[in-house]
Amino acid sequence: EVQLVQSGAEVKKPGESLKISCKGSGYSFTSYWIGWVRQMPGKGLEWMGIIYPGDSDTRYSPSFQGQVTISADKSISTAYLQWSSLKASDTAMYYCVRRHSGDDAFDIWGQGTMVTVSS
């Protein structure tokens, strides 16, 4: 079964760092782009960025450039999203997604990681 499994929920304080993960299985991890999508409480979906694990080519949405870092370790089929200094406004659900082969839809979604930033 093709799936993306994300790390568990996190509760952090403002200013702390965080790295969440997304492990792919059931397919060739290095052959598909992996993206990250933010959903703030009660709000819509926002594309954050995307990485090609085969060569680590990475693109960011202008809204998130410089705010987060996307990386991947192809040896363990895992992509990451990290923050160096969290803010309360980073409180949201974060989904990793696989880009569909041959087009630009997101065909596989992780279960989501809830990040709560509160003092």
Next chain:
Amino acid sequence: SYVLTQPPSVSVAPGQTARITCGGNNIGSKSVHWYQQKPGQAPVLVVYDDSDRPSGIPERFSGSNSGNTATLTISRVEAGDEADYYCQVWDSSSDHYVFGTGTKVTVL
């Protein structure tokens, strides 16, 4: 940046047809994808490349795209179709992915 606009809400009676629009400048020249998100769940792809359905998605879900509007049509609506729906495109000019504002479908 490219903007996709959806109506905030659509209401439909069971058995009727729901149509959800997604407006964007010359969207007909792009491939449009649609996602369904039920409360507390991750989104699911229901239509890709304007009108194709992933395996397991009922034929009741269909899509079209022309000019400045793409449309997701849900035929013979069921209570289980109540969810938020999002359109999405890839903007080649910026190499960025864009989601629509989302539409909440309520089954009366």
